[in-house]
Amino acid sequence: QQKTLKDAYKDYFPVGVAVAPRNLSGPEAEFIVKQFNSITPENAMKMGPIHPEPGRYAWEAPDAIVAFAQKNGMKVRGHTLCWHNQTPSWFFTDDAGGQVTREVLLQRLKQHITDVVGRYKGRIYAWDVVNEAVPDTGTSIYRASKFYEIIGEDYIEKAFEYAHAADPAAQLFYNDYNTESRAKRDKIFQLIKKLKEKNVPIHGVGLQGHWSAYEPSEGELQESISRFASLGLAVQVTELDVSVHVKEHGRRERTEADNAPVAPEAFTRQAAQYEMLFNTFRKNRGVLTGITFWNVSDKTTWLDNFPVRGRKDYPLLFDGQLQPKPFFNKIVDF
Numbered sequence: 324q325q326k327t328l329k330d331a332y333k334d335y336f337p338v339g340v341a342v343a344p345r346n347l348s349g350p351e352a353e354f355i356v357k358q359f360n361s362i363t364p365e366n367a368m369k370m371g372p373i374h375p376e377p378g379r380y381a382w383e384a385p386d387a388i389v390a391f392a393q394k395n396g397m398k399v400r401g402h403t404l405c406w407h408n409q410t411p412s413w414f415f416t417d418d419a420g421g422q423v424t425r426e427v428l429l430q431r432l433k434q435h436i437t438d439v440v441g442r443y444k445g446r447i448y449a450w451d452v453v454n455e456a457v458p459d460t461g462t463s464i465y466r467a468s469k470f471y472e473i474i475g476e477d478y479i480e481k482a483f484e485y486a487h488a489a490d491p492a493a494q495l496f497y498n499d500y501n502t503e504s505r506a507k508r509d510k511i512f513q514l515i516k517k518l519k520e521k522n523v524p525i526h527g528v529g530l531q532g533h534w535s536a537y538e539p540s541e542g543e544l545q546e547s548i549s550r551f552a553s554l555g556l557a558v559q560v561t562e563l564d565v566s567v568h569v570k571e572h573g574r575r576e577r578t579e580a581d582n583a584p585v586a587p588e589a590f591t592r593q594a595a596q597y598e599m600l601f602n603t604f605r606k607n608r609g610v611l612t613g614i615t616f617w618n619v620s621d622k623t624t625w626l627d628n629f630p631v632r633g634r635k636d637y638p639l640l641f642d643g644q645l646q647p648k649p650f651f652n653k654i655v656d657f
């Protein structure tokens with residue numbers, strides 16, 4: 324009998340998965356409960372989906388996900404309270420159709436966070452409070468988002484303070500991608516150091532972990548974990564997947580190459596990469612407090628539409644039939 328992820332890692336960290344409500348019935352639901360002991364809503368708790376109009380919340384999907392977790396004794400990571408993406412435009416617009424003032428936007432942010440965190444108080448153990456606030460390029464540590472432009476840099480600390488007030492026991496995370504790139508890592512480090520110095524209630528850093536068969540290296544990953552841990556924070560990998568494609572950012576047009584089958588070599592590299600990642604995770608026992616996969620299996624993954632629509636990817640541990648990949652044993656038997 325093959326070990327499951329949650330059993331293999333029970334003395335290390337919870338192993339989670341990002342889900343949509345459609346994943347939570349039928350054979351897939353059973354499979355999720357068998358392999359994982361933590362859940363993240365892939366989209367259902369983001370500002371747009373959960374708060375589509377002023378004063379109206381769409382609780383059905385997020386409630387269903389939290390109820391599923393409770394019924395099955397799983398933890399829930401909340402994702403995400405403040406992000407420049409998937410935020411409805413009404414948030415930034417006043418009654419006359421102009422741009423809201425700093426005061427109004429802060430009030431809306433406070434109301435949103437208080438309502439969402441408050442509803443699940445005691446049932447969501449960790450929240451990604453602010454997501455992707457640091458830009459990939461340039462020297463500023465602040466992404467030029469609407470939150471930043473309208474409120475200023477303190478929107479970040481305010482978001483953490485509102486979340487902490489709504490559920491003082493919840494662990495609050497800053498979450499980002501490309502955290503292994505030296506330049507971006509340094510900027511995230513500076514941002515979080517500033518927050519810590521101001522006694523902002525932040526407890527952890529989420530490394531999203533949208534990696535590939537070719538990156539990061541063990542050294543780069545270890546450096547990121549150690550650096551953030553040195554700030555006295557918990558570190559989690561919050562959105563793990565390992566693309567079989569070489570990472571490209573910014574491409575929008577499909578090319579002929581996107582139709583080609585993936586070379587067997589890429590799957591060999593992926594297996595080695597997954598082995599390296601889990602070896603490194605185990606070496607960081609006590610520092611890494613959670614690992615979450617971004618989607619259930621290769622049947623559907625957000626990477627099928629990124630960076631271009633319809634290029635199939637195979638980034639997870641389980642194939643389209645929910646069968647573990649051949650190297651799975653190396654992940655659970657160590």
Ligand code: G3I
Nearest residue numbers: 365366369402403408409454500531533562617624625629
């Ligand atoms: O819900 C609508 C549906 O009504 C419509 O018919 C359909 C048509 O395209 O779109 C649906 O919305 C899509 C939504 O996923 C739900 O499937 C959006 O177009 C699509 O943009 C959205 O993508 C999500 C993406 O975040 C948005 O940026 C992905 O599912 C989700 O996996 C992805 O997750 C992010 C993390 O939150 C943050 N870190 C990066 C990660 C990957 O991009």
